[in-house]
Amino acid sequence: MTSFEKSATWTEPPGALSGFSWAVATIAVAAVVTGLPILAHLSGQPVGIAICFVLVLLVAVFATPMLPVVLVFSYLFQNLFVAFVSPEILDLNEFKAIRGYNFLLTATAWMVVVFRYWIDRGSFDRRFRALMNVSFLGLGLVGLYFAIGLTSSPTNAAIYLRNIATPLMLFDIFAVVAAQFRLTIHTAFAAMAYAIVAYGYAELFFHEPLLRLVNGDVYLQLLNKQAHDAGVWVKEMLETGRVFRSDLDSLEVEFLNTPLLGDHGIRVFRLLGPNFHPISYAYALAAFSLIAGGTGSLMYWAFSLPLLIIIGSKGALVLVLLSMAGFVGSKVLGGRWLIWCYLVVLAAYAAAGIVVGIRAEDYHVIGFIGGLKGFLQNVLGHGLGTGGNWSLDMALLDWGRSQRLGHTDVAVESAVGVLLFQMGIAALVLLACVASLAWRAWRLYMDRNDRLTGIVALGVLTVLVNGIFQEEALFSPLALGVMMGILGLVLGRALRPNARIGVATTRVEHLAKPFAGAAGR
Numbered sequence: 001m002t003s004f005e006k007s008a009t010w011t012e013p014p015g016a017l018s019g020f021s022w023a024v025a026t027i028a029v030a031a032v033v034t035g036l037p038i039l040a041h042l043s044g045q046p047v048g049i050a051i052c053f054v055l056v057l058l059v060a061v062f063a064t065p066m067l068p069v070v071l072v073f074s075y076l077f078q079n080l081f082v083a084f085v086s087p088e089i090l091d092l093n094e095f096k097a098i099r100g101y102n103f104l105l106t107a108t109a110w111m112v113v114v115f116r117y118w119i120d121r122g123s124f125d126r127r128f129r130a131l132m133n134v135s136f137l138g139l140g141l142v143g144l145y146f147a148i149g150l151t152s153s154p155t156n157a158a159i160y161l162r163n164i165a166t167p168l169m170l171f172d173i174f175a176v177v178a179a180q181f182r183l184t185i186h187t188a189f190a191a192m193a194y195a196i197v198a199y200g201y202a203e204l205f206f207h208e209p210l211l212r213l214v215n216g217d218v219y220l221q222l223l224n225k226q227a228h229d230a231g232v233w234v235k236e237m238l239e240t241g242r243v244f245r246s247d248l249d250s251l252e253v254e255f256l257n258t259p260l261l262g263d264h265g266i267r268v269f270r271l272l273g274p275n276f277h278p279i280s281y282a283y284a285l286a287a288f289s290l291i292a293g294g295t296g297s298l299m300y301w302a303f304s305l306p307l308l309i310i311i312g313s314k315g316a317l318v319l320v321l322l323s324m325a326g327f328v329g330s331k332v333l334g335g336r337w338l339i340w341c342y343l344v345v346l347a348a349y350a351a352a353g354i355v356v357g358i359r360a361e362d363y364h365v366i367g368f369i370g371g372l373k374g375f376l377q378n379v380l381g382h383g384l385g386t387g388g389n390w391s392l393d394m395a396l397l398d399w400g401r402s403q404r405l406g407h408t409d410v411a412v413e414s415a416v417g418v419l420l421f422q423m424g425i426a427a428l429v430l431l432a433c434v435a436s437l438a439w440r441a442w443r444l445y446m447d448r449n450d451r452l453t454g455i456v457a458l459g460v461l462t463v464l465v466n467g468i469f470q471e472e473a474l475f476s477p478l479a480l481g482v483m484m485g486i487l488g489l490v491l492g493r494a495l496r497p498n499a500r501i502g503v504a505t506t507r508v509e510h511l512a513k514p515f516a517g518a519a520g521r
Contacts, residue, residue: 023187026066030073033059037101038081042088045097049104056105060112065181067109068174068485069188074102075477076192076284079276083219095222102477103162110169117176128179128495131437132172138433139168141426142384149384149422156385160422163390163475164430170477170485171437178492193288193300196281199274200307207269219276254312271311279472282313283479286320290459291486293324294452315466315473318349323458330454335446339439342458346465353469358406363413364469370408371417381424387411388418389471415467415474431464434484438464441487444494453490459483 033055041048059066082089082098089095121129142165149157177183202210211217252269273281285304292300308317322345330338357365374387387410411421419427438460445454463480466473474480 020187022184023191026069026185026188027073027191029059029063029066030070031077033070033105034074034078034102035081037104038078038085038098041098041101042085045094048098048101052101052104053108056108057112060109064113064177065183065185067113067177068183068489069185069192071102071106071109071170071173072189072482072485073192074105075275075481076196077274078102079219080214080274083215083276086215086218086222089222092222092225100162103166106166106169106173106477109173113173113176117172123497124179125495125497128175128492131175131440131491131495134433134436135168135172135175138430139165141423141430142168145381145423145426146384148381149386152383153385156388156390157383158385159390160384160388160418160475164384164419166477167434167474167480167484170481171488173488174485175488175492178489179496183489183493189288189291193291194303196274196284196288197300197303197307200271200281200285201303203271203273204307204310216272216276223276268310268312271307275478277472277476278311279313279316279470280476280478282308282311282316283319283472283476284482285311286316287459287478287482287486289320290323290455291452293320293327294455315463315470315479318466319459319462322346322349322462323455326458327451327455330445335442335454339442342461346461350465350468357469361406365414366406367408367411367413368417368468369406371411371414371419371421373407374411375420375424375427379424381420381422381426384422387421389413413471414469415471416464417468418471419467419474434480435461435464437484437487437491441491444491448494450490450494452486453494456483456486456490460487 033052036055037048037052040051059070078101079099082095085098086095089098117124117132124132142161146157146161149160208217211220270278271281272278273284275281275284285308289301289304289308305320308320326338326342326345329341332338333341354365354368356362358369371387374382389412411417416427416431419430423430438457441453441457441460444450445457460480460483463473463483467480472479
């Protein structure tokens with residue numbers, strides 16, 4: 001046992017705490033680490049930052065096995081804490097700042113965990129060290145292009161550093177923790193999974209009362225303030241005749257968020273979830289659905305799929321359906337044949353999406369083509385923060401002109417397009433790093449027949465392709481971020497020193513055990 005393991009052995013059940021008690025304690029710690037800096041921020045941002053840093057440092061050093069749950073909890077529920085205090089937020093800049101604590105949490109945890117990894121690197125499996133090197137290569141490239149972006153726009157470069165680096169940081173944290181500790185986090189994960197489903201149904205049936213209860217109406221006002229002040233709603237009224245009477249009207253979209261249904265399309269209110277972002281919320285539901293699928297549970301699917309359909313995120317639905325279909329197909333074709341077939345299906349999906357998007361003048365595809373053109377003009381990249389939704393005033397973008405041209409002037413609405421525009425050929429290396437980690441997980445699935453490992457590997461590959469059509473697919477921590485975290489868990493557990501080799505299922509599968517139990521297995 002290394003010195004690092006000894007420092008936190010009290011956190012490993014069975015021991016001082018039972019599995020249920022451990023889950024309650026972990027969720028409580030996660031709530032404190034997530035919520036206390038938000039409250040402290042009201043006394044001043046330096047106070048909030050200091051408290052966040054100290055709390056994360058304490059957890060990372062003395063309760064390291066709690067980190068996976070704490071991090072996922074923070075990305076799921078931080079904005080709910082922000083909503084509660086939103087009446088006390090004075091301006092838009094403060095609103096943006098107070099939502100940044102989960103990245104500070106992630107970055108601090110990453111520094112501690114990676115530092116402890118490097119000083120004890122020799123105790124890790126050689127294959128595990130190789131995987132970490134792949135991750136570090138990707139982060140090194142992101143850091144290089146961050147430095148380039150600082151020269152033109154420090155604020156935008158910092159935003160995209162957070163967006164692009166977070167999935168790899170989560171992979172590193174989850175992988176190292178799983179490689180050093182025998183985690184028992186399935187109950188806590190199940191609690192969070194069912195909590196966001198319950199919140200979704202409460203929002204579905206009690207939309208306005210729930211928003212008033214949690215001050216979500218004030219949160220929406222702050223969220224929409226920039227678009228409202230820039231005249232976006234007035235512009236849409238002039239172009240389409242649609243009148244926005246309140247912030248709730250901004251949540252009304254076509255069913256499945258597509259204009260392809262024409263005038264006969266059904267309009268629905270998108271669910272925001274506890275994280276107050278519909279696409280990210282859909283990806284969180286999808287990620288937990290894949291975990292449940294790892295043990296064949298159907299109950300969570302029965303609850304989560306209706307919410308996914310109502311939210312209308314095609315990317316999240318594709319993630320769930322394609323990944324599960326691919327996994328089932330592996331039982332018929334065998335893993336070695338299936339993965340090549342799956343890659344062909346993903347290529348066909350990407351090609352069809354681009355062709356249909358061009359014909360429909362879809363914003364996402366037009367934005368991807370804009371990124372591709374920018375890449376061809378400068379294959380070395382423009383630096384982080386140049387192009388992308390978060391670096392532009394989207395209210396001023398002339399979509400009519402872009403649709404006539406068939407492309408935007410810079411990359412927007414497409415994570416892959418933005419990466420190509422900002423990082424040039426290095427973006428291809430970064431995407432290859434992520435894909436290679438998923439490929440290693442698939443090989444592990446073929447060796448051990450661990451269902452969760454196989455499903456997560458397919459899921460990560462699918463999210464990468466979704467990144468062509470969505471910025472959120474790769475840049476939202478609840479999309480690629482959570483998927484990379486789970487990928488780190490399964491790989492770290494499998495390559496943990498003295499881990500049993502050749503066992504059909506690993507303890508990582510316990511992530512989904514409560515779902516299986518609920519389904520009567």
